[in-house]
Amino acid sequence: MKKVFFVFLLIFSLLIIGGKEYKCESKEDSFSKIEGYVINNYDFVQNGIKLEYTVDEKLCKEYLRIKQFFEENNFLVLSTENNNITAENENIDYSINICEYNDLIKVQVILINNDVSKSEEELKKLSQKIRNDNFINERYFSFIKGKLNTQDKNLIDDLEKNLNIKVNEYLDINNGCVAEATFEDNQHINIGQIKYDTGSYLIIGTPIIFVTY
Known part of the structure; x- marks a missing residue:
């Protein structure tokens, strides 16, 4: 507690x-x-990035698009429920959350990495591969953790x-x-x-x- x-x-x-x-x-x-x-x-411990974007799309369609992206690119999909997807690939943890937002769909993409060789810029590019090409707006958050x-x-x-x-x-x-x-x-x-x-x-x-x- x-x-x-x-x-x-x-x-x-x-x-x-x-x-x-x-x-x-x-x-x-x-x-x-x-x-x-x-x-x-x-001593590097971890870094990560969060991408948030909105898109004019049906929630179920966006969910299936991202799920298909993971499957086609041989990600290890860990869970798919309640409009959330978690997956792993090349020692990076992926977390996706999709929700309705002001008549649009808001998608949150989080990547958490423990490999010091992967920079924030690399993580940003990886997150953009998941992003819908027709996104309306986007914003990024980044962090790094050291000992x-x-x-x-x-x-x-x-x-x-x-x-x-x-x-x-x-x-x-x-x-x-x-x-x-x-x-x-x-x-x-x-x-x-x-x-x-x-x-x-x-x-x-x-x-x-x-x-x-």
Whole structure:
């Protein structure tokens, strides 16, 4: 119960810190800078991307189109129920959710990867292969997670100095901290640090972190 409460608190803090709303599409140059720094200075754990798009299509047709895409490309389809599809391919976990949205269909495509050789840009291209060619609009969210290799490093100071970001909001939480920051171009990022028995972990998302950890 305590762990569940902490996860809720963490995500709640990340989403509302500062009481602000954010543009929900990350800028490639900003995230490439984050990605390179985390990989070079921390032990890579995981990265991921979420694509959301809308399309003027029947829900059942879009669902069957994506399911067929997975089957034709030899994905390991794990589940297909309640307008959700989960699958695996080349050590990447895929999660699809489809729902009705203002007379349109909204599709959420999430890719989670544990291979340090696969960049956020590669994951973005893979997500676009699933996207309907007739999409109306789209937006992307990205994150990267790393393990700190030293407990002496001041995480926030380290990120401010080396990524040239400005931390606008900071909050200590159980077993860690969360922060909201901006780059010089006003691109928003969220930062989380959490300590487990296995070590201390850093996660950065643009503009928000869309996964629990």
